Amino acid sequence: MPKGKSNKGSGRGTPRKGTPGLRNPRRGGGLSDDESLNGDAASILSMNSDRGSYDDVVENGNDGLDHDESVMALQSRETLEEKIAEAIDAMTEKSANTRVNSLNTLTTILSQQFVPELVLGRRETLRDNLEKIFKRGQRNEQGMAATLACLASLQIGAFDLDIATEDFGMLKPMLQSLLLDHTVPVAVRVKCCQALSLGAYLAESCLDDVYNLLSILEPLFGVKGKKTSTSEEEDTAVETIDVSTSPSKAVKIPKNSCGNLASAAIASWSLLITLMPPEYLKQRSMKWTQTLLGLLDQVDLEVRLSAGEALALVVEVCDLYIDEDEGEYSLPEDEEDYGSSNGHDSQINGTNGHTNGNSHTNYGFERTSVLALITKLRQLSVESHKYRTKRDRRQQRHSFRDFLHAVENGDGPGQAIKFGGGEVLDIDCWVKKRQYDAICQVLGSGINRHLNDNVLVRQLMELGAPRPQLNDGGYGAKQAKNERQYLNAVNFKQRCVSR
Numbered sequence: 001m002p003k004g005k006s007n008k009g010s011g012r013g014t015p016r017k018g019t020p021g022l023r024n025p026r027r028g029g030g031l032s033d034d035e036s037l038n039g040d041a042a043s044i045l046s047m048n049s050d051r052g053s054y055d056d057v058v059e060n061g062n063d064g065l066d067h068d069e070s071v072m073a074l075q076s077r078e079t080l081e082e083k084i085a086e087a088i089d090a091m092t093e094k095s096a097n098t099r100v101n102s103l104n105t106l107t108t109i110l111s112q113q114f115v116p117e118l119v120l121g122r123r124e125t126l127r128d129n130l131e132k133i134f135k136r137g138q139r140n141e142q143g144m145a146a147t148l149a150c151l152a153s154l155q156i157g158a159f160d161l162d163i164a165t166e167d168f169g170m171l172k173p174m175l176q177s178l179l180l181d182h183t184v185p186v187a188v189r190v191k192c193c194q195a196l197s198l199g200a201y202l203a204e205s206c207l208d209d210v211y212n213l214l215s216i217l218e219p220l221f222g223v224k225g226k227k228t229s230t231s232e233e234e235d236t237a238v239e240t241i242d243v244s245t246s247p248s249k250a251v252k253i254p255k256n257s258c259g260n261l262a263s264a265a266i267a268s269w270s271l272l273i274t275l276m277p278p279e280y281l282k283q284r285s286m287k288w289t290q291t292l293l294g295l296l297d298q299v300d301l302e303v304r305l306s307a308g309e310a311l312a313l314v315v316e317v318c319d320l321y322i323d324e325d326e327g328e329y330s331l332p333e334d335e336e337d338y339g340s341s342n343g344h345d346s347q348i349n350g351t352n353g354h355t356n357g358n359s360h361t362n363y364g365f366e367r368t369s370v371l372a373l374i375t376k377l378r379q380l381s382v383e384s385h386k387y388r389t390k391r392d393r394r395q396q397r398h399s400f401r402d403f404l405h406a407v408e409n410g411d412g413p414g415q416a417i418k419f420g421g422g423e424v425l426d427i428d429c430w431v432k433k434r435q436y437d438a439i440c441q442v443l444g445s446g447i448n449r450h451l452n453d454n455v456l457v458r459q460l461m462e463l464g465a466p467r468p469q470l471n472d473g474g475y476g477a478k479q480a481k482n483e484r485q486y487l488n489a490v491n492f493k494q495r496c497v498s499r
Contacts, residue, residue, distance in 0.1 A: 076482075081118050084109060088122050091129040096138060103144040110151035111446040114453040116159040119152055126152060127167050134174035142178060143188040146195040149175075150442045153202050158456040165203035172196065176216060190264040193217070197268030198438050201275065202456070210275055217272070220265035221303075223291050259300030266295075266306040270313050271438050274431050285318040289369050296376055301392045304380070305399050311373060312406035313430040320370055321410060370407070377404040406430060420452040425461055435460055 083105060090102035110119065119126070130152075133145040149171055157164035178184050179192040200213055273281065292314070295307035315321065381400040384393060405411040415427040417436075427433045439457060440447045450457045453466055 080109065080113065080115065084115070084118050085122060088126050088129060091126075092132060096141075099133075099137070099141055100144070103141060103148060107144065107148055107151060110148070110155055111443050112449060113446075114155070114158070114450060116155045119155045120159055120163070123152070123156055123163070123167065127170060130171060131174065134171070134178065139185050139188050142184075143191040146175060146178075146188070146191040147442060150195050150198050153199055154439070154442070154450065154454065154456060157202050158454050161203070161456070168199040168203045172199065175199075176213075180216065186258055186261050189261055193220075193261065193264045193268050194438070194441060197271050198442060201271055201435075201438070202460075204275075207276070210272055214269060214272055214276075217265045217269045221262040221269070221291075221307075222295065223288070259298070259303050262295075262298075263300070263302040263306040266292075266303070266310050267434070267438070270306075270310045270434050273314070274317060274434065281314075281318045285314060285320060286369055288314050289320070289373060293369075293373055293376060296380060301388075301396065304396065308377070308380070308400055308403040309430065309434070311377075312403045313434060315370075315373075315407050316410070316430050321407075374404070374407055377407060417451075419448040421467065423452070423463070423467065425451065425463065432461070 087102040087105040087109075090098050091106075093099055093102070109115070130145050130149055133141050137145065149168070153164045153168055156167065175192045175196050179189050179196065181189075184192075196213060197217075200210060289311065292307045292311045296304055298304055298307070377400055381397055381404050383396060388396070402411075402413060412428040412430060413433045415433070417425040417427065419425065425436070427436055439450075439460070443450055451461065451463065455466065458464065458466060
């Protein structure tokens with residue numbers, strides 16, 4: 001019998017030669033050498049023709065591109081207006097997913113774009129829908145609506161601040177109710193806290209409204225204050241230290257609060273006290289210093305950092321400092337005015353005013369409190385306890401070194417933020433840092449766009465009027481990603497036509 005072919009290497013376990021999925025160029029199915037060379041030549045010619053069409057466009061002064069850009073801007077604006085209108089109308093749909101998607105769409109557009117006239121045209125509908133969500137919406141929708149209310153204030157306030165103040169005044173009672181309701185999730189209460197503080201700051205509310213809002217925020221992180229008719233939870237708040245107690249005593253977070261809410265309340269409270277008159281600040285500076293000093297022993301890192309930054313801000317706005325040359329606490333120049341202002345402010349609050357006779361005793365107590373604060377900040381700036389995570393220890397040491405320098409030497413954060421066409425925002429004081437952080441917390445990644453275009457944000461950050469933007473057809477200037485993609489598509493279309 002004839003012997004069968006051995007056919008070595010054709011078993012199941014023997015792999016085939018060559019890379020699977022790739023065609024061997026030496027075998028059938030591929031191009032010949034001449035065809036391959038012709039294909040390469042075609043690629044080279046295509047690149048040359050593309051370069052030629054691009055040069056033709058540049059030599060012609062970019063007339064076609066300028067026209068296309070204007071058409072693109074008009075179309076994108078019309079599309080954006082339609083999206084905003086559809087999203088506002090969908091905020092009250094029956095489907096929960098539709099409502100959430102509409103809130104997400106509006107939040108994204110208003111944070112990334114500056115379109116005050118588009119929001120102003122439908123502000124009443126937007127405000128009514130926000131009221132409905134605050135009253136009957138789901139919890140996650142209420143948190144998103146609080147952020148959206150802040151974004152709407154930033155947009156409308158740049159066009160007309162009085163209208164933004166009116167809208168915030170109508171939404172404020174519902175935000176306060178959600179903030180003080182202990183059945184609401186903490187994340188929603190945090191967003192309501194941020195919305196209340198930023199809305200009041202942007203609206204430049206009267207001092208009585210700010211007083212009331214401060215009295216609502218202070219019990220959330222342990223400051224003993226008056227009971228108000230709008231707060232039902234302050235009855236269960238834990239009473240904290242008095243002015244006469246030791247500044248080293250730890251402060252307890254109230255039972256109706258938690259670490260995240262206390263941190264947000266401290267940050268919001270710090271923003272609002274920058275609106276208060278000097279008399280109000282001087283009278284309460286030591287009480288605030290002692291309470292915030294007690295919060296530095298909290299387990300939550302965010303609470304410690306918020307309290308440390310608030311202490312740096314209180315020292316800055318109240319002008320509390322130590323004279324290193326004399327080694328004593330420095331008195332203000334107008335000591336008599338300080339005593340009389342304390343009496344005037346205490347009459348507003350229904351208490352007896354301080355007289356000039358015991359002002360030196362008060363200053364001696366203030367000096368002791370500031371020295372205790374410096375000692376505590378120095379201790380936290382070098383702390384290395386192993387029961388804290390490595391990341392928390394590193395962040396705490398870095399932050400508290402800045403806080404220590406602020407209290408000892410009056411140093412600011414020293415941050416410089418670049419944006420737009422070479423502009424720089426210098427954050428040289430803790431008040432400006434708190435303002436920037438509050439705005440950035442709402443805008444997120446869209447902060448650069450608003451720093452560049454939003455008149456209200458630029459006014460708050462002391463940047464002046466917006467600079468004119470040079471339009472050179474997109475060459476030599478940074479453009480948005482969608483604009484670059486559109487120009488690439490236009491160039492590709494023109495290259496195809498020229499072929």
